[in-house]
Amino acid sequence: MKDVDDKFRKDTEKQVPLREELKPRKVTTPDGQEIDIDPLRDYFCDAKPKVHPKAYSKIVEDFYNWARSNSLWILGFGTGCGAIEMRPLMTPRFDAYRYGIQWRPTPRQANLLVISGYLSVKTLKRAIRAYEQMPSPKYVMGLGSCTINGGMYWDSYNTIKRLDDYLPVDMYVAGCMPRPEALLHGFMELKRVIREGKGEGANTYAENFDQYKVNQKAVIKDWDMPDYNW
Amino acid sequence: MSSFPNFAWGQVPLALLTLFIVINYGMIMTALVRKIGARVGGRYGIPIWQNYIDLLKNIALRSKISHGVMYYLAPVFRLTGGVGLLLFVPTIYGSDWHQNFSYAGDLILALYFVFFGTLGMALGAGESGHPHSAIGVSRGLSQVTMAELPLALGVYAISLQYQTLDITQIVAAQQGSIFNWTLFTNPLATIAAMFAFVGTMMRSPFDVVIAPQEIPIGPPTEYHSSYLALMQTNRVLFPVAKTVIYMNLFFGGATNWAEFAIKVFVLYMLTAVIGVVHPRFRVEQSIRFFLKWGLPVGVLAILTV
Numbered sequence: 001m002k003d004v005d006d007k008f009r010k011d012t013e014k015q016v017p018l019r020e021e022l023k024p025r026k027v028t029t030p031d032g033q034e035i036d037i038d039p040l041r042d043y044f045c046d047a048k049p050k051v052h053p054k055a056y057s058k059i060v061e062d063f064y065n066w067a068r069s070n071s072l073w074i075l076g077f078g079t080g081c082g083a084i085e086m087r088p089l090m091t092p093r094f095d096a097y098r099y100g101i102q103w104r105p106t107p108r109q110a111n112l113l114v115i116s117g118y119l120s121v122k123t124l125k126r127a128i129r130a131y132e133q134m135p136s137p138k139y140v141m142g143l144g145s146c147t148i149n150g151g152m153y154w155d156s157y158n159t160i161k162r163l164d165d166y167l168p169v170d171m172y173v174a175g176c177m178p179r180p181e182a183l184l185h186g187f188m189e190l191k192r193v194i195r196e197g198k199g200e201g202a203n204t205y206a207e208n209f210d211q212y213k214v215n216q217k218a219v220i221k222d223w224d225m226p227d228y229n230w
Numbered sequence: 231m232s233s234f235p236n237f238a239w240g241q242v243p244l245a246l247l248t249l250f251i252v253i254n255y256g257m258i259m260t261a262l263v264r265k266i267g268a269r270v271g272g273r274y275g276i277p278i279w280q281n282y283i284d285l286l287k288n289i290a291l292r293s294k295i296s297h298g299v300m301y302y303l304a305p306v307f308r309l310t311g312g313v314g315l316l317l318f319v320p321t322i323y324g325s326d327w328h329q330n331f332s333y334a335g336d337l338i339l340a341l342y343f344v345f346f347g348t349l350g351m352a353l354g355a356g357e358s359g360h361p362h363s364a365i366g367v368s369r370g371l372s373q374v375t376m377a378e379l380p381l382a383l384g385v386y387a388i389s390l391q392y393q394t395l396d397i398t399q400i401v402a403a404q405q406g407s408i409f410n411w412t413l414f415t416n417p418l419a420t421i422a423a424m425f426a427f428v429g430t431m432m433r434s435p436f437d438v439v440i441a442p443q444e445i446p447i448g449p450p451t452e453y454h455s456s457y458l459a460l461m462q463t464n465r466v467l468f469p470v471a472k473t474v475i476y477m478n479l480f481f482g483g484a485t486n487w488a489e490f491a492i493k494v495f496v497l498y499m500l501t502a503v504i505g506v507v508h509p510r511f512r513v514e515q516s517i518r519f520f521l522k523w524g525l526p527v528g529v530l531a532i533l534t535v
Binding site: 045050052055064067068070071073091092095097098100102104105106108109111135136137202 | 268271272273274275276277280283284286287290291292293294295446447450451452453454455458
């Protein structure tokens with residue numbers, strides 16, 4: 001069923017052809033050997049994510065959660081206009097470092113993915129890949145109304161509306177745009193959630209993996225990656 | 231045992247105690263230096279115990295992946311480099327407790343251990359398959375190799391000066407007065423080695439290896455959870471262990487922990503101060519810098535000793 005607010009969903013009748021460099025092919029190496037290359041299989045691990053149990057003892061898990069909440073490493077990945085609101089947090093005026101919040105340049109070392117504002121379908125693909133590469137437990141924070149209901153991009157042909165359909169969101173910060181103070185407050189709330197042991201977004205993602213993939217594939221036009229990329 | 235004349239089993243727990251003290255000292259000191267940097271910039275800065283929380287958090291992460299055996303071994307090699315460097319050098323001169331496993335030829339071994347971690351990292355980061363790792367490692371190896379040249383020359387100069395390769399004897403020769411330090415008896419060798427010191431501490435202007443804004447963090451790009459925790463431990467241990475060597479060779483060593491803490495902190499702050507006022511060199515610029523300024527001073531030190 002087509003609706004006015006479904007413009008961003010992909011046209012299923014029109015197939016996007018696989019890019020040339022991603023097609024399986026035979027390659028002759030410099031020493032004359034012939035090898036098969038399948039870029040989609042060779043470069044990624046496509047094993048499904050697992051549900052990771054909590055620590056056996058509650059005291060240990062609480063202790064871990066305390067450490068996780070006081071050492072939030074944010075992936076330095078700005079998706080929309082909200083990225084500009086993250087920069088003041090590093091400056092003397094707001095200084096998020098004093099709360100144990102730091103920025104990391106690689107998803108492997110990050111625990112928190114801040115979707116900072118509107119998320120175009122093209123960026124969603126990158127956000128998913130970045131999220132899936134982060135080690136568990138990982139958290140997602142949606143910044144601004146765009147991640148809650150589309151906000152001012154509600155009628156856009158190329159922007160997703162509800163972030164929660166595609167990635168498990170732990171904390172929303174409403175506003176357009178939320179000021180850095182609101183962001184700091186969001187971080188404090190997220191810390192509370194983690195300390196209470198409710199920051200289990202990675203496990204939610206693993207449990208409802210198939211549903212998330214259906215939603216993601218419904219909008220991403222050129223799905224030229226495995227279902228899960230490590 | 232007859233083959234190891236200076237070895238006694240009682241040294242093992244004492245050496246581990248040294249290791250424990252140095253790791254904790256490094257944790258607090260590196261956080262303090264970051265805090266000082268933040269205060270200079272007008273920020274409050276990280277909590278002083280932030281390094282411990284980060285370490286615990288990384289150990290507590292649930293999912294880990296490995297890219298292969300060398301990927302797995304690289305942080306181990308890296309930590310071995312730091313621990314080995316510390317354990318084969320006398321940390322506190324004249325103390326039976328913190329003499330560690332130093333022996334007659336430990337200076338050569340120390341020179342080797344300074345480089346050991348970088349080599350292990352090269353293999354592991356290469357196997358992780360990330361292009362940024364490979365770029366970072368090739369930069370790191372070329373830069374550290376160049377930076378080691380003046381250090382090697384400076385070390386040869388002072389081993390000629392003191393006629394020994396035993397760090398304990400070199401420290402012993404510097405006791406008595408501040409003017410007995412190699413800093414005053416052989417300033418050229420000290421300057422040559424300090425080029426290497428600033429060049430290998432991974433701080434600006436010589437931090438193009440990890441260059442966070444350019445090649446996201448370089449060699450450790452793919453490292454996470456426990457692997458990263460091991461490397462973080464080494465990150466606080468290794469600079470201190472390296473500083474201990476410089477302290478022993480050029481700045482009179484330390485006869486107690488307070489002297490150790492002050493001297494290491496001052497030497498570490500030297501690189502931090504240089505780092506905050508100088509922009510980053512590209513790798514060919516830093517190589518040229520070491521060849522142009524570090525190497526001639528090192529050669530002069532050898533010639534004049």
